[in-house]
Amino acid sequence: MDLRDFFRRHPKAALGFSGGVDSAYLLAAGLQLGAQVQPYFVKTPFQPAFELADAKRLCQQLGAELKLIELDVLALSQVRQNGPDRCYHCKAALFTALRDQALADGYSLLIDGTNASDDAGDRPGMRALKELSVRSPLRECGITKTEVRKRSKDLGLFTWNKPAYACLATRVPTGEPLTPQVLEKVERAEDALFALGFSDLRVRVFHGAARLQLPAAQLARAAQEREAIRQALSPWFAAVLLDLDPR
Numbered sequence: 001m002d003l004r005d006f007f008r009r010h011p012k013a014a015l016g017f018s019g020g021v022d023s024a025y026l027l028a029a030g031l032q033l034g035a036q037v038q039p040y041f042v043k044t045p046f047q048p049a050f051e052l053a054d055a056k057r058l059c060q061q062l063g064a065e066l067k068l069i070e071l072d073v074l075a076l077s078q079v080r081q082n083g084p085d086r087c088y089h090c091k092a093a094l095f096t097a098l099r100d101q102a103l104a105d106g107y108s109l110l111i112d113g114t115n116a117s118d119d120a121g122d123r124p125g126m127r128a129l130k131e132l133s134v135r136s137p138l139r140e141c142g143i144t145k146t147e148v149r150k151r152s153k154d155l156g157l158f159t160w161n162k163p164a165y166a167c168l169a170t171r172v173p174t175g176e177p178l179t180p181q182v183l184e185k186v187e188r189a190e191d192a193l194f195a196l197g198f199s200d201l202r203v204r205v206f207h208g209a210a211r212l213q214l215p216a217a218q219l220a221r222a223a224q225e226r227e228a229i230r231q232a233l234s235p236w237f238a239a240v241l242l243d244l245d246p247r
Contacts, residue, residue: 006141014098021149023112171202
């Protein structure tokens with residue numbers, strides 16, 4: 001089965017849209033194939049502002065109306081406590097909210113951008129998707145991340161080379177409670193590093209300090225500019241550590 005077959009069989013679907021590479025391509029492909037694909041962005045404290053901005057920009061490029069769902073996932077103790085199954089509970093809450101809104105809007109099929117390169121064994125949230133009957137057309141059609149990027153470039157999507165970006169909750173060690181304050185600190189610190197010209201990075205919380213993970217090609221520069229980095233992150237972290245293992 002290819003995407004043409006999928007959307008021929010399922011011409012109307014609600015898409016969990018993150019603004020990332022995969023869901024962006026799936027939306028573009030579905031619309032190009034004549035399907036009625038409605039993108040929904042579920043806004044939580046776990047998404048940085050630039051993700052929503054990218055989602056809006058991509059929808060504008062494609063002429064699609066983006067629907068926004070606000071969800072306070074931190075109100076759920078299973079998510080807030082940040083246990084080993086946090087991702088499952090978070091994904092279940094997100095797609096339950098999406099399902100309820102989609103059904104109210106007349107959409108009975110939910111789809112997401114999981115691709116064929118995603119390891120189901122390493123994605124606790126996939127269990128929630130299965131339980132909620134969320135379909136993953138890219139995965140079902142055997143389309144890998146590499147192919148998604150290639151096809152996105154061919155379609156002229158600005159997301160084609162966008163780095164993978166895990167949610168802000170992944171920056172906090174498992175078992176350490178999640179709060180709006182710590183998530184905001186991480187987001188602001190990452191924004192500060194982006195402003196300095198670094199990219200494809202993570203700022204992880206480590207015993208109250210910021211532990212920076214950067215691509216190998218950026219490590220030498222980070223060491224040279226350590227004082228600028230320290231000052232840039234000082235409003236949020238008193239101590240900054242550089243992880244010498246590249247991302």
